[in-house]
Amino acid sequence: MSGWTSVLVGDPRADRMVPKTGFTVQLTVFSSAAMAFLAVFALALSLATERLADRWSAELARTSTLRISAPQDQIAAQTEAALRVLQTTPGVGSARALSDDEQVALLEPWFGPDLPVASLPIPRLIEIVEIGDGFDATGLRARLQAEVPGAVLDDHTRWRAPLVAAADRLRSLGYISLALIGGAMAAMITLAAQAALSANSQVIRVMRLVGATDAFIAGAFVRRFTLRAFAGAGFGAAAGAAGIFFLPEADVAGGFLTGLGFEGLHWLWPLAIPPLAGTVAFVSTRTAAIRRLKEQS
Amino acid sequence: MIELERVAYTYGGAELFADLSMTLAPGSFHFLTGPSGAGKTTLLKLCYGELIATSGMVRIFGQNTREMDRDQIALARRRIGVVHQDCQFLDHLPMAENVALPLTVSGRQEEADEYLADLLAWVGLSGQASQLPPQLSGGERQRAALARAVIMSPEVVIADEPTGNIDWEMSQRLLTLLVELNKMGKAVLIATHDLNLIRAAKTQVAARVLRLRGGQLQAAGSEL
Numbered sequence A: 001m002s003g004w005t006s007v008l009v010g011d012p013r014a015d016r017m018v019p020k021t022g023f024t025v026q027l028t029v030f031s032s033a034a035m036a037f038l039a040v041f042a043l044a045l046s047l048a049t050e051r052l053a054d055r056w057s058a059e060l061a062r063t064s065t066l067r068i069s070a071p072q073d074q075i076a077a078q079t080e081a082a083l084r085v086l087q088t089t090p091g092v093g094s095a096r097a098l099s100d101d102e103q104v105a106l107l108e109p110w111f112g113p114d115l116p117v118a119s120l121p122i123p124r125l126i127e128i129v130e131i132g133d134g135f136d137a138t139g140l141r142a143r144l145q146a147e148v149p150g151a152v153l154d155d156h157t158r159w160r161a162p163l164v165a166a167a168d169r170l171r172s173l174g175y176i177s178l179a180l181i182g183g184a185m186a187a188m189i190t191l192a193a194q195a196a197l198s199a200n201s202q203v204i205r206v207m208r209l210v211g212a213t214d215a216f217i218a219g220a221f222v223r224r225f226t227l228r229a230f231a232g233a234g235f236g237a238a239a240g241a242a243g244i245f246f247l248p249e250a251d252v253a254g255g256f257l258t259g260l261g262f263e264g265l266h267w268l269w270p271l272a273i274p275p276l277a278g279t280v281a282f283v284s285t286r287t288a289a290i291r292r293l294k295e296q297s
Numbered sequence B: 001m002i003e004l005e006r007v008a009y010t011y012g013g014a015e016l017f018a019d020l021s022m023t024l025a026p027g028s029f030h031f032l033t034g035p036s037g038a039g040k041t042t043l044l045k046l047c048y049g050e051l052i053a054t055s056g057m058v059r060i061f062g063q064n065t066r067e068m069d070r071d072q073i074a075l076a077r078r079r080i081g082v083v084h085q086d087c088q089f090l091d092h093l094p095m096a097e098n099v100a101l102p103l104t105v106s107g108r109q110e111e112a113d114e115y116l117a118d119l120l121a122w123v124g125l126s127g128q129a130s131q132l133p134p135q136l137s138g139g140e141r142q143r144a145a146l147a148r149a150v151i152m153s154p155e156v157v158i159a160d161e162p163t164g165n166i167d168w169e170m171s172q173r174l175l176t177l178l179v180e181l182n183k184m185g186k187a188v189l190i191a192t193h194d195l196n197l198i199r200a201a202k203t204q205v206a207a208r209v210l211r212l213r214g215g216q217l218q219a220a221g222s223e224l
Helices: A003-009 A023-061 A072-087 A100-111 A137-147 A157-199 A201-209 A214-245 A264-296 B040-047 B070-077 B095-099 B101-105 B109-122 B138-150 B168-183 B195-202
Strands: A063-068 A092-097 A124-130 A151-154 B002-011 B014-024 B029-033 B055-060 B080-083 B156-160 B187-191 B208-213 B216-219
Touching: A023 A157, A023 A214, A023 A264, A063 A072, A072 A092, A072 A124, A072 A137, A100 A124, A137 A151, A157 A201, A157 A214, A157 A264, A201 A214, A201 A264, A201 B070, A201 B101, A214 A264, A214 B070, B002 B040, B014 B040, B014 B055, B014 B216, B029 B040, B029 B195, B040 B055, B040 B156, B040 B187, B070 B080, B080 B138, B095 B101, B095 B109, B095 B138, B101 B109, B109 B138, B138 B156, B138 B168, B156 B168, B168 B187, B168 B195
Parallel strands: B029 B187, B029 B208, B080 B156, B156 B187
Antiparallel strands: A063 A124, A063 A151, A092 A124, B002 B014, B002 B055, B208 B216
């Protein structure tokens, strides 16, 4: 039988050769469950930041702002001139000047609700929505400089890039966390397997005496640890997924942290954690067992 | 079957024996005797590949043990039944499962159902099949170890002080079982201090007695 088939099918009589008692049972199940629980959150973090980066990137890439900073008596004329330029610029889908109320709303978080817009030298903002491949920002700036001297084009590049980079780094951290969790799980299961092999040296001696091969002896331990890790990870992943499911909705509380979770088919990802934990346990236990059996020969 | 040719074994810097030769032929019956610490158990372990000779050659079924890997040794052990002085059982398994271990590790578990009942009856342990090894008496454990040693119908049976922990009556019973095996064509090698056992055996079978002393293996004289 191949390694995986023998793990899944097993041999009840061979499995009985290794006593079931011992702290390594609890250690393996607990560490697998804890690591799977953490892995679900790391996975949710990675996927959420991926969505966030995509969203920020897409939203900010499709809009730009034109700011008209001119003496009060020229603002209206320059705004109209800028709108005319924009209407004839390829890649601009629409352009509109924000109303006084909209500008007050933008400033309200900093200046409070009763801002006297009319008495302040506030620039006029024009919101530009791009279409297709967008517009040529350099060319547009050149035209505006010639026709609307008070216009400053902000295509969001300056502050979109660090936001997307931050989201990308968060996503990378999530994946690094997943790798570290896998490594820590492998280390813990290896330690538990080595402890079990040491505690069962008499069992190994008897099995060798009666003609057991290394593969048979290792198999008895590998199967047990793999199944324990799989079961523990199943429990941990289910608990983690439940925890994510019951997090507050993003649109209720708002903010990034409340958007942590899975969407659509991403809910299937936690299902991959128990088999992955089983694979980690299979490889780490088999490596530890073969090495220990070689040392004991 | 098992040949030792000019074998030496050194342990912890001290030479336990040197230039030792011996052959176990099919159907032969050997006793190995000698003082404690002479190296009887070591010699037996060389015979079933648990130890590798420091020099010289040990051949098990024609294969040089020094050239065999662990799996080849394991496969050879399936053809050699070993009875240890301390029996070496898995204490968490019932006696019947312990007896069937060689079949289990060989992937022939289904044969256990076929042979086990007869084998346990042969060694007089039918009523103790479900008991755990610690629940058995010394004699019962020795007979269970013998049953485990022969369940694969091995070509050689090696026993290390099989009567060390049991009374005379039980020793006789165990000897009878070993003689029966020899009459079936199995080679038997028994390490023992028990001269009475050797004398009793010589009345039933043509046993050769080897004495290990001072690192030398000699045929024992007529005093036995």
